[in-house]
Amino acid sequence: xxxxxxxxxxxxxxxxxxxxxxxxxxxxxxxxxxxxxxxxxxxxxxxxxxxxxxxxxxxxxxxxxxxxxxxxxxxxxxxxxxxxxxxxxxxxxxxxxxxxxxxxxxxxxxxxxxxxxxxxxxxxxxxxxxxxxxxxxxxxxxxxxxxxxxxxxxxxxxxxxxxxxxxxxxxxxxxxxxxxxxxxxxxxxxxxxxxxxxxxxxxxxxxxxxxxxxxxxxxxxxxxxxxxxxxxxxxxxxxxxxxxxxxxxxxxxxxxxxxxxxxxxxxxxxxxxxxxxxxxxxxxxxxxxxxxxxxxxxxxxxxxxxxxxxxxxxxxxxxxxxxxxxxxxxxxxxxxxxxxxxxxxxxxxxxxxxxxxxxxxxxxxxxxxxxxxxxxxxxxxxxxxxxxxxxxxxxxxxxxxxxxxxxxxxxxxxxxxxxxxxxxxxxxxxxx
Amino acid sequence: xxxxxxxxxxxxxxxxxxxxxxxxxxxxxxxxxxxxxxxxxxxxxxxxxxxxxxxxxxxxxxxxxxxxxxxxxxxxxxxxxxxxxxxxxxxxxxxxxxxxxxxxxxxxxxxxxxxxxxxxxxxxxxxxxxxxxxxxxxxxxxxxxxxxxxxxxxxxxxxxxxxxxxxxxxxxxxxxxxxxxxxxxxxxxxxxxxxxxxxxxxxxxxxxxxxxxxxxxxxxxxxxxxxxxxxxxxxxxxxxxxxxxxxxxxxxxxxxxxxxxxxxxxxxxxxxxxxxxxxxxxxxxxxxxxxxxxxxxxxxxxx
Numbered sequence: 001x002x003x004x005x006x007x008x009x010x011x012x013x014x015x016x017x018x019x020x021x022x023x024x025x026x027x028x029x030x031x032x033x034x035x036x037x038x039x040x041x042x043x044x045x046x047x048x049x050x051x052x053x054x055x056x057x058x059x060x061x062x063x064x065x066x067x068x069x070x071x072x073x074x075x076x077x078x079x080x081x082x083x084x085x086x087x088x089x090x091x092x093x094x095x096x097x098x099x100x101x102x103x104x105x106x107x108x109x110x111x112x113x114x115x116x117x118x119x120x121x122x123x124x125x126x127x128x129x130x131x132x133x134x135x136x137x138x139x140x141x142x143x144x145x146x147x148x149x150x151x152x153x154x155x156x157x158x159x160x161x162x163x164x165x166x167x168x169x170x171x172x173x174x175x176x177x178x179x180x181x182x183x184x185x186x187x188x189x190x191x192x193x194x195x196x197x198x199x200x201x202x203x204x205x206x207x208x209x210x211x212x213x214x215x216x217x218x219x220x221x222x223x224x225x226x227x228x229x230x231x232x233x234x235x236x237x238x239x240x241x242x243x244x245x246x247x248x249x250x251x252x253x254x255x256x257x258x259x260x261x262x263x264x265x266x267x268x269x270x271x272x273x274x275x276x277x278x279x280x281x282x283x284x285x286x287x288x289x290x291x292x293x294x295x296x297x298x299x300x301x302x303x304x305x306x307x308x309x310x311x312x313x314x315x316x317x318x319x320x321x322x323x324x325x326x327x328x329x330x331x332x333x334x335x336x337x338x339x340x341x342x343x344x345x346x347x348x349x350x351x352x353x354x355x356x357x358x359x360x361x362x363x364x365x366x367x368x369x370x371x372x373x374x375x376x377x378x379x380x381x382x383x384x385x386x387x388x389x390x391x392x393x394x395x396x397x398x399x400x401x402x403x404x405x406x407x408x409x410x411x412x413x414x415x416x417x418x419x420x421x422x423x424x425x426x427x428x429x430x431x432x
Numbered sequence: 433x434x435x436x437x438x439x440x441x442x443x444x445x446x447x448x449x450x451x452x453x454x455x456x457x458x459x460x461x462x463x464x465x466x467x468x469x470x471x472x473x474x475x476x477x478x479x480x481x482x483x484x485x486x487x488x489x490x491x492x493x494x495x496x497x498x499x500x501x502x503x504x505x506x507x508x509x510x511x512x513x514x515x516x517x518x519x520x521x522x523x524x525x526x527x528x529x530x531x532x533x534x535x536x537x538x539x540x541x542x543x544x545x546x547x548x549x550x551x552x553x554x555x556x557x558x559x560x561x562x563x564x565x566x567x568x569x570x571x572x573x574x575x576x577x578x579x580x581x582x583x584x585x586x587x588x589x590x591x592x593x594x595x596x597x598x599x600x601x602x603x604x605x606x607x608x609x610x611x612x613x614x615x616x617x618x619x620x621x622x623x624x625x626x627x628x629x630x631x632x633x634x635x636x637x638x639x640x641x642x643x644x645x646x647x648x649x650x651x652x653x654x655x656x657x658x659x660x661x662x663x664x665x666x667x668x669x670x671x672x673x674x675x676x677x678x679x680x681x682x683x684x685x686x687x688x689x690x691x692x693x694x695x696x697x698x699x700x701x702x703x704x705x706x707x708x709x710x711x712x713x714x715x716x717x718x719x720x721x722x723x724x725x726x727x728x729x730x731x732x733x734x735x
Binding site: 073076079094095102187252257260386388396397400413414421422 | 489501503504507510573590681684685697698705706
């Protein structure tokens, strides 16, 4: 063997050895601190959370938090492998709630943080299913969403915020007659049709928790002859939604995406936008000083029916199989310190879920605060439908004008078929 | 696998190829592949089929529920339409890709200028990742084409075809074809170059024109390559995933959801066992197709 070749082999082996050693050493950090594996995947808040992690690491000597931002899909895989993170700060939805139902998450009821959570939020968690006798997740940030409107355009045409369906139509007619698109819609992204259009319409008209409880009781019987079904209860609001989508959106709504929509809305191409507060930061990239406000979408003739859509944007979770539950609890309590949780929610325009939490001080979300404080909120059917039902896609079909009755009948059939293989979830304890 | 091969060498002492046992080196080559294949393909496959008879969501406890998942799957319009969409899409794409690639290959093997340069350009789409192609085309379909449509006053183009539930599949066929034509093209070029020149000489002496030469000589002589391309292509299109995710994400509505997308959703939605049943059905159907293709092409000396 020639000398240069030997040298090359030796060098390669050396590099491989160092790489191997390095990979072994990753498990514990150099100063002997215990590692806390923490997952967080809300892109908009990475800057804040990186700072919070750095502050925590600097504040004590025992633990070192390592943040993983790889998102929900690797997370599910980590549970399957039996190697979940120590602490998760994640969106609460059906992907997470299945871990709750199978009791794969540890009980947090004895933490200081648990005692400070607002009581009227628990039903929101329970709607997704429960693990008997456990507090599996603690809300960290509640996001309220409703119609975003351009105050400048409204003022220009002398329009008031509508509080009933007929006022909404009157406002839209005025705008349409003036050549302004009343609603800017982005139907190319199915989730926007689901989150804004479908949820606001149905949530503004139907008693959502009651509807899902009755639907779960029907189980496999849900269909054309059942006393409760998507077709019976959702048809009216869905047809109203289709009217708005057909008559009062800009011409190219079917081929606009969310990103394009944020730019267009910022440039004043529409008066109302069915999006959540997460869109504010995106709109501000184009128009930082745009005067925006929010109001719940009126779907009935009674202003008392007005409600805002909420979702548990972030909850904290410690899996049963966490390697370092003590460390995870320590960091959890740190995150729930009033100044940290308040600052986080302020930065994301979220609502603090604790008893003494203050609403975000931002005029753009001010229109929703009275409704949130009064408990006039609902979680949308778009997130409450089990994910096995492709609700986003159905909502997209609906706003693009498919036959509402037959689409909702498909949804009924999907529900019944799912109930046939998996018993549905109710918010009432003990009813399985 | 314990059979030994021995080559009868007759009386010729110079040939010393007789071995009582197989050289151990062959096992050395074989075993890593067999072990990896078993661990990475066979074992997970068997586990998946096993779980299709349970109510598992991927984690936690589960129970056997017999054929419940299969019964539900057969009555599920979402699954049936995804099968129909996938087979229809594969059929159209495989025909379009092979016709275009074959004609391009004929052109690129003819005596034309810049032959090598053109070949290089045509092969570029093959080296770009599918998801990137899909996002670029999504932008074109959603923004550029409608903008051009309204500028030129063609109402048909003003709304994107990807937003039209009846036409979105066409967009997927176009992009998939754009990506997979180069690979097919390369195989056809290899096939065309392997056809000996003297048969064309003989044909032209007998008075065959170019079209007759193409249909009566070129096509039969590269038939083996056509079979390979059709089988490989069909198999790829049945697994269509990344381009659809980037272009329509299964929409509008559920009109372009392929079988792979339907199955993958099972992991994201806690419907693991149910979609394992779908995967098992898909597996059985593709095996049947493979057997049909093999028996139909046997005797052509293609495989």
